[in-house]
């Protein structure tokens with residue numbers, strides 16, 4: 001009997017998934033390892049958006065999703081859901097960050113110096129077509145600097161604060177276990193600063209750029225100057241129940257501080273994320289900078305940008321429109337038809353414009 | 358000048374509105390400074406003063422949209438007690454919705470531009486709990502008619518109407534629930550002289566027919582002279598002079614008022 | 623008394639890839655707390671963390687988290703989408719629920735302890751022992767008049783529903799009737815306006831004073847709300863403009879012959895339309911009955927196309 005099609009539905013979805021997976025073939029540890037070494041910036045982006053720092057899992061997620069970023073991030077977030085929250089690491093002081101790259105657009109030179117570090121900023125974007133002809137692309141060796149840049153740098157904003165140019169936010173005394181955690185509680189508005197920065201840290205890169213760019217183009221009040229941009233590694237310091245503090249490892253982090261002139265001081269916007277992702281940090285910091293007093297419904301309003309840069313939610317909702325909606329459609333159709341009928345009879349029976357009651 | 362036989366409308370009774378020492382600052386700007394005033398039932402109080410003197414701010418506070426830094430506000434009405442500035446958000450909203458009507462200087466502040474005109478009026482009735490569609494329509498139509506709004510445009514959205522008609526929709530909305538107090542902020546500004554006269558006539562007739570207590574703000578001394586019983590002159594947030602309309606216009610005491618009256622004459 | 627020496631092994635449980643019912647204990651505790659709150663204040667939206675689950679947001683993750691929290695190995699579950707058990711996403715959710723809980727599944731509304739549904743309430747009456755979990759895409763009935771969530775929250779707190787009513791007024795003025803299709807805004811327990819989720823208007827009266835508990839959960843928007851048993855649910859209507867359900871009273875299912883229930887319209891090549899029962903489990907039972915199988919048809923909310931008071 002055609003009605004009893006339940007098995008049919010189950011089979012169809014099973015086969016559809018198989019078809020998708022068949023195209024990608026076998027997933028091997030080698031493939032995962034290759035993704036991890038070949039695509040570190042993609043891994044970083046995925047780890048940041050997943051709010052889960054694990055390069056191997058990120059590489060596996062990318063392999064399993066065939067490179068569909070939204071799918072990969074969802075895989076990692078769903079896995080993260082099943083994990084207990086064991087500990088809150090110590091806060092990280094900017095001066096203790098092991099810094100690979102650090103630049104400021106606000107000053108020609110800054111205490112600690114401009115450190116270019118690894119970047120494609122000044123590269124000529126010419127695609128190496130030779131490789132497709134069989135050549136190998138071998139990167140030129142790096143000549144070490146005569147004097148290596150110091151690994152630890154003070155923050156630019158700290159210098160500005162000393163010189164009365166910027167007001168630094170006060171130190172947040174919240175006990176570690178009381179820090180609002182966006183993975184454990186919903187964001188309500190106005191959001192706590194912790195929630196705002198956490199949400200931006202795991203926001204979708206493209207969406208953050210789109211809204212940050214809108215602010216930069218003038219749909220925000222403040223024009224950002226990059227005060228400091230950093231790519232670094234942070235030591236994760238945890239405390240053993242017996243009291244010993246030790247490093248549980250290092251994670252790559254990036255952060256941006258942007259400033260804008262407001263009266264006789266500078267206003268700060270800040271963002272940081274797991275992994276190295278400069279575009280996202282600058283965009284997110286620009287949104288943070290523009291939040292204060294932003295009109296409701298504008299791209300720089302906190303509620304607006306936090307909702308709309310959440311990649312798992314937005315992508316999920318977008319693809320949900322593929323689901324059948326024929327019940328709701330039927331319901332609207334009924335209202336439309338009946339309204340049409342009413343207006344036809346109204347036309348026939350009366351010439352008054354008074355709506356039917 | 359003709360003598361009228363009308364008795365003066367001001368009677369010695371308890372004031373409907375009492376404002377005491379109301380002060381409001383925005384950052385460094387003293388928008389309203391220690392303003393005290395009384396408005397009696399059935400009376401029309403005019404407020405004049407230069408741009409930025411705090412007239413709109415005072416009216417917004419009387420509509421409970423804005424809270425002053427200090428001062429008190431009472432309305433002598435059944436079931437309305439105490440300093441209204443201390444009311445919670447919910448009580449404020451209900452009081453404004455049912456007892457106070459306002460016509461804003463800028464129609465965009467007072468109207469939903471894309472809803473129907475009748476809907477703009479009906480919203481007030483809905484907030485007050487009316488749940489019968491036919492009654493909503495009848496009452497909205499009646500209020501619009503009383504404001505001399507052309508009824509064939511009943512369901513047109515304000516965005517498609519002229520400025521004068523928008524002011525009439527605002528007025529209809531303000532009087533739909535027979536408010537105890539009607540606040541008017543420059544209801545005729547930006548209208549051409551003939552439309553201005555029409556709006557003034559409507560207001561005057563409403564005042565006569567319904568004996569509504571009104572506070573009207575205007576730059577235009579002519580408007581104040583036509584409508585108000587008493588007038589309050591504001592400058593830089595302060596009341597510099599107050600009195601009966603005729604008295605102020607004929608014998609202004611404060612140099613600023615003198616300047617104002619003479620400039621006009 | 624002898625003390626067994628403790629070791630990491632004796633202190634901890636064996637490693638498992640995930641907890642029973644997928645969600646870990648802390649997530650389930652939060653869900654339970656928020657469900658209790660939601661039941662305590664009928665129709666009021668309670669924010670909750672809403673964990674990421676192995677399904678995309680917007681695909682029933684809110685309902686799924688409720689089901690995962692309530693599920694027990696002996697609970698019989700039914701999952702429907704648009705009224706159909708065989709809809710692909712219903713199949714996927716049913717499969718997932720069974721896989722992580724070991725709970726048995728059913729297509730029969732009468733047999734189900736827990737029903738997770740998208741866009742429909744079954745035609746057969748639910749009783750006090752059953753729970754209906756509705757998936758909610760947009761929990762905020764005020765969204766069309768106020769897109770800002772924080773402002774809307776304030777409006778609920780103040781029972782500030784003037785704009786909501788105005789919207790109905792405007793629809794009648796423009797179109798001669800209320801044009802809301804599904805998701806008809808309804809007043810719960812005389813206090814909170816809620817969206818009943820995108821169920822057709824046909825289904826809304828089933829919630830009024832129902833015997834069963836309904837939990838509505840929006841995973842993406844992180845809001846949960848409930849209609850406890852025996853709670854008033856009244857669609858917002860003017861006193862003199864009656865509520866109208868879809869005109870399906872006289873339609874007959876072309877497959878089962880059942881009449882007077884909510885139907886799917888199937889366009890035909892000759893330009894006409896055929897109809898089939900939207901509640902597929904109910905349709906199957908009708909067909910089975912037609913060929914002489916022993917089936918139990920439950921009491922229905924509608925009889926002869928009319929809602930039974």
Ligand SMILES: Nc1ncnc2c1ncn2[C@@H]1O[C@H](COP(=O)(O)OP(=O)(O)OP(=O)(O)O)[C@@H](O)[C@H]1O
Pocket residue numbers: 383386387388406407408409410411412413414415462
């Ligand atoms: N929301 C606000 N924020 C900051 N300043 C304000 C605000 N509202 C009013 N002000 C200031 O308060 C003062 C009084 O303004 P208000 O609008 O009450 O003047 P007004 O007498 O109505 O002027 P006009 O005749 O031009 O309408 C002005 O200096 C104005 O800039």
Ligand SMILES: [Mg+2]
Pocket residue numbers: 412413414462542
């Ligand atoms: Mg003004």
